[in-house]
Amino acid sequence: MASQIANKTNNEVVERDGLPDAERRWAMVSVAIGVSMATLDTAIANTALPNIAAQLNATPADSVWIVNVYQLAMVATLLPFAALGEIFSYRRICIFGLALFTIASLGCACAWNLPSLIVARLFQGIGASAIMGVNTAMLRLIYPSRLLGRGFGFNSLVVAVGFAVGPTLASVILSIASWSWLFAINVPLGVVAVFLARKALPVTKAASHKFDALTALYNVGAFGMLILLFGDAAHMVDVKTIVLEAGGTLMFFFLLLRRQAGHEAPMLPVDLFRRPLFALSALTAVCTFAAQGLAFVSLPFYFEAVLGRSPVETGFLLTPWAVLVAVMAPIAGRLSDHYSPGLLGGIGLAALAAGLVSLILMPHHPSVFDICWRMAICGIGFGFFQAPNLKAIMGSAPPERSGGASGIVATARLIGQASGAALVAFCFIISAKNGEALALGLGAAFAAAACLASFSRLFVTRGQHGAA
Template sequence: MTAAPPPADPSAALGGVPLTQRRWVVATTTIAVVMASLDTAIANTALPTIARDLLTDAANAVWIVNVYQLAMVATLLPFASLGESIGHERVYLGGLILFTVASLACALAWSLPSLMAARMLQGVGASGIMSVNAAIVRHVYPKNLLGQGIGRTALAVGVAFALGPTVASAVLSVAHWPWLFAINVPCGVVAIAIALRTMPKTPRAEHRFDLVGGTLVAGAFALLILAIGEGAHWAHPLTVALELAAAAVLAFILIRRQAGHPAPMLPLDLFRRPMFALSAATSVCSFATQGLAFVALPFYFQEVLGRSAVDTGLLMTPWSIVVAVMAPVAGRLSDRYPVGLLGGIGLITLGLGMALLATLPADPSVADIVWRMGICGAGFGFFQSPNIRAIMSSAPPGRSGSASGMVATSRLMGQTIGAALVALCFALAGHSGSILALGLGAGFALVGSGASLLRLKAGRAA
C-alpha cells in the first residue's frame, strides 16, 4: 500500500489533504462506518437464533441490542469533545481498535452476560468511530468538495443500515450467529492498518477534556434512551418518570457546570445558530421516519402479508439501492444549491412514499411494494447528504468534533424514537400497528420537511 504521508501541520487538513491520501482516509472511514452501522441492524435479525442458542428468552435477548445502542448514544458527545481536545484521528483509531477487539469477544461469547458485556464494549468502540467521522471528512475534503465527501459517508451509513437484515439473513443461512461478529475482525484489521499509515492529524483545541462533564452527558443520555424504550413497552409510569427526572437533573448540572465553557459538551452554543438547530431537528425527524419504517415493515411483510424472512429482506432492498443512487447525487448538489430546499424536497418525497406504503392494497404485488420503497429511498437519499453538510458547515472549524457528535446523536435519537413508537403503535392497534406506524412516519417526514424549508430563511439571515 502506497500513500502520501500525513501533513505535518494539522491546519493543512482544514483545506483538505492530497487526493491519494484522501482516498485512503475515505477507505478506512468507510470500512469502519459500514461495520458500526451494520452491527446496529444485524443483531435484530439474529436475536431469535441467539436467544435459543444461549438458552434465554426474548425479553432478556433484547438487551443484546439495547446495550449496544445505550453505549453508543451515551458516549457520542463525550468522544466528540475528546476529539476536539486530543485530535479526532486518535479517537477514531481508538474506537476502531476497541470495536474490532470487542467484535472478536462477541464471537467468542459463551453466555448472555458475556455477550452483553462484549456488545457494550462494541457500542463504545462504534461511538468512537461515529462521533468523529464527519469531523474527519470535513478536514480531509476541501470546502468546495465537502458535500461530495459527506454524500459518500451518508451513502455508506444508509446502505449499511438498510442492508443489515439482508446481510444477517445471508450469513445465518450458511453459518452460525458468532460469524455475524467475527467477520468484523479482518475488516477492522485492514481499516486499522490503513488508518495508521494515512490518517492526518487534526487541529487540537486549547481547552482540556472535562471528564466529569463527560460522565454527566453519558448518564443523561443513557437514562433518556432507557426511559423512551421502557415507556414504549408500557413500563410503570413512575419508573419512566424517575428516569426522565434523573436525566433532566444530570443535564441541568452539566449545563451549570459548563456555563461559559468555550466548547460545551452539550453544544448549546451551536444550537443558538438557527441553521445548526434546524438541521439537527430535521435529522431527528428523518431518522424517526426511517426507524418507524425499518421496524414496522418486517412485521407488516411477514405477519400481515405472510412473506418469509428472505422475502422480507429482498423487499427492503429497493430502499437501500435507491439511497445508494441518490446520496452521492444529493451530496454534489449540496455544493451548489441551498440545503434547506434539497432537504425539504427529499423529506416531502419520503413522506409521500411512507403514506403510499401505509395505503397499500390488501394483497399487494411485489411491484406495488417495490416502487413505493423506491420513492422512500429516493427521498431519504436526497435529504441525508445535504443535511449532514449543513450541520457540519454551520459550526466553526474548531467545533467540528461537537458538530460531528450531533450528526451521530441526532441519527440515533431519531432511530430510537422511531423504534419505540412502533412498539407503542402495536400496543394501541394490534396487528394494524404497522400501518399506524407507517402513517406516523409520514407525519414525521412532513414535520422534518417544514423544519428543512425554514433553513432557507435562516440561510439568508446568516
C-alpha cells in the first residue's frame, strides 16, 4: 500500500487531506529518522570536539570549524532548499537530503585529518538543510488537517529531544568507542530512512514559478555572513573585521531583497512576514531557541568546571529537560488543536523563564535533585511552547507557501541557537567567573521576551477573527 503513494499523480495526492493511517506511520518514521539525525549532529559535535581535536592533532581553535561549517551550511541553504521543495516537490528534496546526509556521515566517519572532516561536515550540513528545509511542509501533506497539532507535536518532540539528548549520547559513545562512531551510526539509519521515504512520502504538485540561482547565491551570502558576524562579534575580534562582516551581511541582504522584489513566492518569504501572526510566531521561535542555546552551551561549563561533574554526569544532568520535552510536546500538540497557540506558548515560555531563573538561584553546592527539578521545569515550559508555535507558523501561511514557511521554521531555530551560543562566548569573555550566570540570565530574558510575543498573538488572532 505504501509503495502506491509514490506512484500517484500529483493532483491525486495533493487533493487528499493527509495520508491513510498505515502510510502515515511509515512516512513519519522516515521523517523522524532524518530530523533526529540532523538535530543530533548539531549537538553531539560540541561534546566530542576535545576528543576529535586530540586524535586529529588539531588545535582547539581550528577544531571549532567542525561545528561552525555544519551550522553555516545549514543556515545558508535552508531557504533555497525550501524554495526548491515548492518547485520540484518536497519529497524529492527530502530524499536528496537523506541520501546526501548518509553519504556525508560515512565520509565523516572515514575522515583521516581535520580538513577531510570539515569537508565531510560541510556536505553533511547541506544534507541536513535539505531535510529540515522541507520537513515541516511535509507534515501538512502527511497529516489530515484535524490531526496537524498531533503531527507538529511529534515533530517538536523529535527536534527538541535530539538537540537535548545529543550531549548525553555523545558522552556515552565516547566512553566506549572512538569519535568516528558518532557519525558512523547515521549510516544504517540513513539507509533505512531513504528506503522508507521513497516508499511512503507523498508526491507534491510542482509550483509554477522557477528557481532563481542568483537569489539563492545572495541568500547563502547573507545568512552565511550573518552567522560569521555573530561568532566574531561575540568573541570581540578586531573592529575592522566586524565592520567588514556587517557590511557584507547588509550588502547581501540588500541584493537578496532587491532581486526577489515582486516575486510571487520570494525565497526569503517577506510576504509571509506581513502576516502579524506569522511574524510574531517566528519572533517567538528565535527568542526561545536563543534561550535554549544559552542554557545548553553554558550549563555544561557550570556542571563540569564549577561543580566538578564528569562529561557523562553532565549529559545525564541535562536529561530531565529532554525527558519533560518528550512528555509535554505531544500533549501540547494535541491541545493546540483546541486552544490558541498564543495562550499555550505564553504559558510554556513563562515556565521556561522561571526555570532558568531558578537555575541562577541554585545553592552553591546543589544536589542532583536541586538541579534536576529545575531542569524539569525548563523542559516542561519548552515542550509546551514548540508544537503550538509550529502550528501557528504553518497555519498562518497559505498551503502553496508551505515551503517558505517550513524554511522559516528551521531558519528561526538555527539563528536562535547560533545567537545563543555566540552570546555564551560573549558572557565568558566579559566575566570568566560569572559567565554561566550571565548566560542563564540572558536566556531568561529571551524566554520572557518570547513569552510576551506569544501572548500578544491572542490580540492579533482576535482582531483577525473580528475582521472576518
